[in-house]
Amino acid sequence: MREKRRSAGWVAASLFSWTAASLAGAADIPPTDSASAPAKVVVDKGGLKVDSGDGAFQFRAWGRLHADGTLHVGDTPPNSDGINNDATDGTEIRRARFAMSAKAYEVFTWFGEVDFGDNEVSVTDFIVGYTGIERLNLTAGHQKQPYSLAVEMSSNDLPFTERSIDNELIIPLINRAIGGRFEDYGEKWYVAGGFYGDSMEAQSQNATEGWGTAAKVVVTPILAPDRVIHLGFRGAVRRPENDNESIRFRDQTTQMSDYRIVDTERIEDIQEAAIFGPEAAIAFGPFSLYGEYNRAHLTRKGADTLRFQSGHIAATWSLTGESRASIYTIQTGEFKRLTPKNNFSLKTGGVGAWELAVRYAYVDLSSGSASANASVVGGEEHALDTSLNWYLNPVVRFMLDWKHILETSIGDAADATLVARNQEGKGLNAFTLRAQFAF
Numbered sequence: 001m002r003e004k005r006r007s008a009g010w011v012a013a014s015l016f017s018w019t020a021a022s023l024a025g026a027a028d029i030p031p032t033d034s035a036s037a038p039a040k041v042v043v044d045k046g047g048l049k050v051d052s053g054d055g056a057f058q059f060r061a062w063g064r065l066h067a068d069g070t071l072h073v074g075d076t077p078p079n080s081d082g083i084n085n086d087a088t089d090g091t092e093i094r095r096a097r098f099a100m101s102a103k104a105y106e107v108f109t110w111f112g113e114v115d116f117g118d119n120e121v122s123v124t125d126f127i128v129g130y131t132g133i134e135r136l137n138l139t140a141g142h143q144k145q146p147y148s149l150a151v152e153m154s155s156n157d158l159p160f161t162e163r164s165i166d167n168e169l170i171i172p173l174i175n176r177a178i179g180g181r182f183e184d185y186g187e188k189w190y191v192a193g194g195f196y197g198d199s200m201e202a203q204s205q206n207a208t209e210g211w212g213t214a215a216k217v218v219v220t221p222i223l224a225p226d227r228v229i230h231l232g233f234r235g236a237v238r239r240p241e242n243d244n245e246s247i248r249f250r251d252q253t254t255q256m257s258d259y260r261i262v263d264t265e266r267i268e269d270i271q272e273a274a275i276f277g278p279e280a281a282i283a284f285g286p287f288s289l290y291g292e293y294n295r296a297h298l299t300r301k302g303a304d305t306l307r308f309q310s311g312h313i314a315a316t317w318s319l320t321g322e323s324r325a326s327i328y329t330i331q332t333g334e335f336k337r338l339t340p341k342n343n344f345s346l347k348t349g350g351v352g353a354w355e356l357a358v359r360y361a362y363v364d365l366s367s368g369s370a371s372a373n374a375s376v377v378g379g380e381e382h383a384l385d386t387s388l389n390w391y392l393n394p395v396v397r398f399m400l401d402w403k404h405i406l407e408t409s410i411g412d413a414a415d416a417t418l419v420a421r422n423q424e425g426k427g428l429n430a431f432t433l434r435a436q437f438a439f
Helices: 002-026 165-169 416-425
Strands: 040-044 047-051 058-073 090-104 108-115 122-133 136-143 177-185 189-196 211-224 227-239 245-247 267-284 287-300 306-318 353-367 376-391 396-409 429-438
Touching: 165 287, 165 306, 165 353, 306 376, 376 416, 396 416
Parallel strands: none
Antiparallel strands: 040 047, 047 058, 058 090, 058 429, 090 108, 108 122, 122 136, 136 177, 177 189, 189 211, 211 227, 227 267, 245 267, 267 287, 287 306, 306 353, 353 376, 376 396, 396 429
């Protein structure tokens, strides 16, 4: 798998180089009458941007760096049976991404992003698009599927270091994949949908590629700079081509640790997987409240249909008065990153923006009848996250996140390691300190 990631990264890097060389070569082409104005070069919080004189062509480069330090408190060392319940502590480069985008003839777009985090190279997004129809955005390539406010939001913008544990029910079904997507919006609504194959991480040569579809609808009955109400519903379906796709759901206390409290192991013979649920958000001045619920149905060949569920509810408070409603954009139906009213500065006395966020989340991965061959007992987990965020300016942010496992339940699972981790997981604390630079 690592060699495939490196190959994908090499291809992406080569295309980036080709794009840059093409733009450099374009400078030798005599301008047309419509492009007689000089090109504009801008470097700001959005990265490097180069525009042609007539605005028909554009090139942009930007990136992000997330450096994390993690500490677990309450985990246990290996017991007498050799079961290792010890979580991993330490430091890591969580994300180190470099991105480029280009526009040609006003309506054709290209976007690519490569991640060098964890000392590996992988492609996150690689997309071509068309924007020639008013408000409608059409894209094709390796990209996100339109499902979940938390999944759609960038990791640069989330008020927590990681997405919550309910996300572990979503990602195995509808992670980034190769496909086509459309987006449209109006004054107080947003809709997106798409049709997808598999991800860029190549499948087995003996397996025919499956397919899936996802869609999302959002309405905003109130949309103003100081207050927003966001109401959405989303759903997705995934079908393996030959009824032979297996899926595994499991949590992760932190990105760098393999300490997993719930785990379904591999679920075989899946004929169809469907996931759906509502989402809502309210932002009023410096306060916001948002939540999501997910229900997943897995139809299996010769066995009971499995039903899992997950959800979260979260609240944020800008201690320095910045409005989260002001950073909501209906064009994508999501919230962006806070911008301080006064950037941190020892000269001017600016303190930046300070934000407090609290989140409760749960995931239930147990389903089926009492029959051993019909049930899956992956466990249940409830967690509380608290995050204190300091935005020094629109580019630099420090985050201190505390995750506390409130409750766990494993039922009659046969896996001794999973049972031990689930039981020991209750009361576990995970602390993460992040330094973020995103431009």
